[in-house]
Amino acid sequence: MNLLLPVLLSLSAAISGCHGEGEASAKPNIIIILIDDMGFNDVSFHGSNQILTPNIDALAYNGILLNRHYVPNLCTPSRATLLTGKYPIHTGMQHFVIVTDEPWGLPRQERLMPELFRDAGYATHLVGKWHLGFWRKDLTPTMRGFDHHFGYYNGYMDYYDQTVRMLDRNYSTGLDFRRDLEPCREAEGTYATEAFTTEARKVIERHDKSRPLFMVLSHLAVHTGNEDNPMQAPEEEVAKFAHIRDPKRRTYAGMISSLDKSVGQTMRALADNGMLNNSIVLLYSDNGAPTVGIHSNAGSNYPFRGQRGYVSNQAIHAIDWLPTLAAAAGVSLPSDLRLDGLNLWPSLSASAQPQPRNLLHVLDDVFGYSSYTQDTLKYVNGSSFEGRYDHWLGELEDGEEDPNSKDYGQLVRASEVQAVLGSVAPTDDRIRQMRDEATQRCPIQERDPEDPVYLCEPLKAACLFDLANDPCERYNLANLYPLQLQLLAQEVEELRLTALPSARVPRADVRADPALHDGHWEWWNNTLPGSSAAALPPSGPWLWLCLFNIALSFIVFIS
Numbered sequence: 001m002n003l004l005l006p007v008l009l010s011l012s013a014a015i016s017g018c019h020g021e022g023e024a025s026a027k028p029n030i031i032i033i034l035i036d037d038m039g040f041n042d043v044s045f046h047g048s049n050q051i052l053t054p055n056i057d058a059l060a061y062n063g064i065l066l067n068r069h070y071v072p073n074l075c076t077p078s079r080a081t082l083l084t085g086k087y088p089i090h091t092g093m094q095h096f097v098i099v100t101d102e103p104w105g106l107p108r109q110e111r112l113m114p115e116l117f118r119d120a121g122y123a124t125h126l127v128g129k130w131h132l133g134f135w136r137k138d139l140t141p142t143m144r145g146f147d148h149h150f151g152y153y154n155g156y157m158d159y160y161d162q163t164v165r166m167l168d169r170n171y172s173t174g175l176d177f178r179r180d181l182e183p184c185r186e187a188e189g190t191y192a193t194e195a196f197t198t199e200a201r202k203v204i205e206r207h208d209k210s211r212p213l214f215m216v217l218s219h220l221a222v223h224t225g226n227e228d229n230p231m232q233a234p235e236e237e238v239a240k241f242a243h244i245r246d247p248k249r250r251t252y253a254g255m256i257s258s259l260d261k262s263v264g265q266t267m268r269a270l271a272d273n274g275m276l277n278n279s280i281v282l283l284y285s286d287n288g289a290p291t292v293g294i295h296s297n298a299g300s301n302y303p304f305r306g307q308r309g310y311v312s313n314q315a316i317h318a319i320d321w322l323p324t325l326a327a328a329a330g331v332s333l334p335s336d337l338r339l340d341g342l343n344l345w346p347s348l349s350a351s352a353q354p355q356p357r358n359l360l361h362v363l364d365d366v367f368g369y370s371s372y373t374q375d376t377l378k379y380v381n382g383s384s385f386e387g388r389y390d391h392w393l394g395e396l397e398d399g400e401e402d403p404n405s406k407d408y409g410q411l412v413r414a415s416e417v418q419a420v421l422g423s424v425a426p427t428d429d430r431i432r433q434m435r436d437e438a439t440q441r442c443p444i445q446e447r448d449p450e451d452p453v454y455l456c457e458p459l460k461a462a463c464l465f466d467l468a469n470d471p472c473e474r475y476n477l478a479n480l481y482p483l484q485l486q487l488l489a490q491e492v493e494e495l496r497l498t499a500l501p502s503a504r505v506p507r508a509d510v511r512a513d514p515a516l517h518d519g520h521w522e523w524w525n526n527t528l529p530g531s532s533a534a535a536l537p538p539s540g541p542w543l544w545l546c547l548f549n550i551a552l553s554f555i556v557f558i559s
């Protein structure tokens with residue numbers, strides 16, 4: 001889970017698709033590369049020269065770089081949102097993450113993206129992290145629409161031995177690694193990023209090319225490992241960052257470097273297997289210090305009308321991926337899904353003007369924390385973790401630029417990703433321009449952010465920010481524009497009326513102890529699908545309320 005930066009949730013991501021001529025009717029392969037907890041400033045396409053990420057950046061410069069991509073602020077809600085197309089308040093997943101020994105998970109009645117894509121003919125694979133519950137067998141990935149899973153159930157594990165330790169409990173250490181439902185030790189000792197990359201390559205190689213592939217490559221990186229050994233990266237990767245003084249950050253850079261290599265290798269596998277010409281690759285971080293993103297492919301026309309990658313300032317949220325990818329793939333969705341997300345494919349693929357959106361970022365009445373944007377006006381009320389992380393964290397040290405950054409453009413052009421994309425490599429000017437557009441700056445302003453008029457203390461009173469002029473959220477305007485604040489508060493209130501109670505069961509269940517399960521983290525309830533199908537929640541008024549809310553600010557897209 002990520003505990004950083006609960007106030008600002010903005011991430012960027014990039015997506016790209018590319019179809020060959022002729023076979024445009026074949027459903028595209030969909031590859032979602034989900035990074036865990038990566039910060040906005042931890043990739044070089046956002047402007048930093050400290051940790052260079054040439055593969056990820058090459059994806060960004062060749063694809064659509066999503067400059068305003070929002071995700072929920074914690075692992076479990078973020079992953080639930082991606083797979084359901086709904087806000088966490090509409091699935092009960094809004095509060096916190098699933099702690100290893102807690103008996104809850106993403107409710108069974110939710111139909112998930114892999115299930116819907118499988119019904120449309122896709123082979124579905126999850127490689128890596130789940131974190132949507134495993135206390136009951138019927139909550140695990142292969143019971144939720146994935147044909148196969150190779151990876152782990154919890155929020156994190158050791159990068160090498162794949163164990164999870166709960167230091168604050170008297171449990172034995174447990175292995176958390178499986179192939180489908182079977183505990184598996186075949187990747188033991190291999191660095192997690194490499195193990196998952198190897199598996200993803202195998203999935204691609206063995207994939208029956210007459211069918212489309214839906215794969216979520218859900219990395220452990222760059223999350224920490226167990227609390228007693230959190231920072232783990234291969235020595236040879238860490239060694240590339242002698243210019244970073246802080247040893248912890250240096251190891252973190254090694255984690256990222258390994259991940260960047262993985263992106264190149266995964267793209268290479270798609271190309272070598274003749275699949276890249278009909279693939280949509282989406283890369284983002286589940287949450288983070290605002291994060292990263294990337295991706296994609298040019299080289300051929302559809303659906304980008306022959307144009308090169310571009311930077312999109314369309315506000316897009318993790319709720320949107322299910323309907324957006326379904327539309328891109330021609331997957332028809334059941335009409336009763338009650339999604340919160342919108343299909344933004346027409347807008348993204350035609351590089352349309354950004355449309356204003358109203359988006360809910362957090363509504364957690366257990367923490368007493370809510371955050372909402374009406375286009376570029378942001379409302380924040382309350383906080384999580386008593387506000388301990390609400391600062392501007394992680395400012396980079398001066399003088400720690402990677403010496404290779406003088407040849408940055410060349411490095412990007414020489415990346416594996418650029419090689420396999422085979423498209424016209426971006427020039428230095430083009431790179432400079434896109435990088436500049438993707439770099440967040442805090443505008444210099446005359447006003448004093450310490451002035452009590454502007455001070456934001458969200459635990460005492462709600463704050464209001466004008467992100468268009470103050471993206472760094474330094475000036476709280478609540479005192480100056482109380483009516484505006486009330487309007488946003490009212491919209492949050494309407495959403496609150498639609499919320500389901502939190503599904504979290506915040507208690508340790510000692511039946512989780514790996515000592516009781518042959519040394520594994522494993523379900524302690526054998527319920528199987530069908531045997532306890534929970535009733536659908538009553539269809540209350542939330543559906544129309546929610547649509548009303550969106551309709552207020554949203555204009556229909558025309559392709």
Ligand SMILES: *[C@@H]1O[C@H](CO)[C@@H](O)[C@H](O)[C@H]1NC(C)=O
Nearest residue numbers: 019020021023274275277278
């Ligand atoms: C993609 O390339 C492969 C191998 O070259 C080819 O068989 C396939 O028809 C191409 N697909 C599309 C959609 O162009």
Ligand SMILES: *[C@@H]1O[C@H](CO)[C@@H](O)[C@H](O)[C@H]1NC(C)=O
Nearest residue numbers: 166167168169170171508510
């Ligand atoms: C762990 O065991 C010790 C010794 O029996 C006990 O004092 C402690 O309360 C236990 N801790 C938990 C979290 O159960």
Ligand SMILES: *[C@@H]1O[C@H](CO)[C@@H](O)[C@H](O)[C@H]1NC(C)=O
Nearest residue numbers: 368381382461462485486489
């Ligand atoms: C902020 O949250 C508190 C506690 O939930 C609530 O009482 C208050 O009305 C909220 N303020 C605004 C302006 O929405």
Ligand SMILES: *[C@@H]1O[C@H](CO)[C@@H](O)[C@H](O)[C@H]1NC(C)=O
Nearest residue numbers: 135136511524525526527532
């Ligand atoms: C297993 O889960 C089902 C559904 O939540 C519940 O009804 C049942 O009591 C559980 N069984 C055990 C042994 O916990």
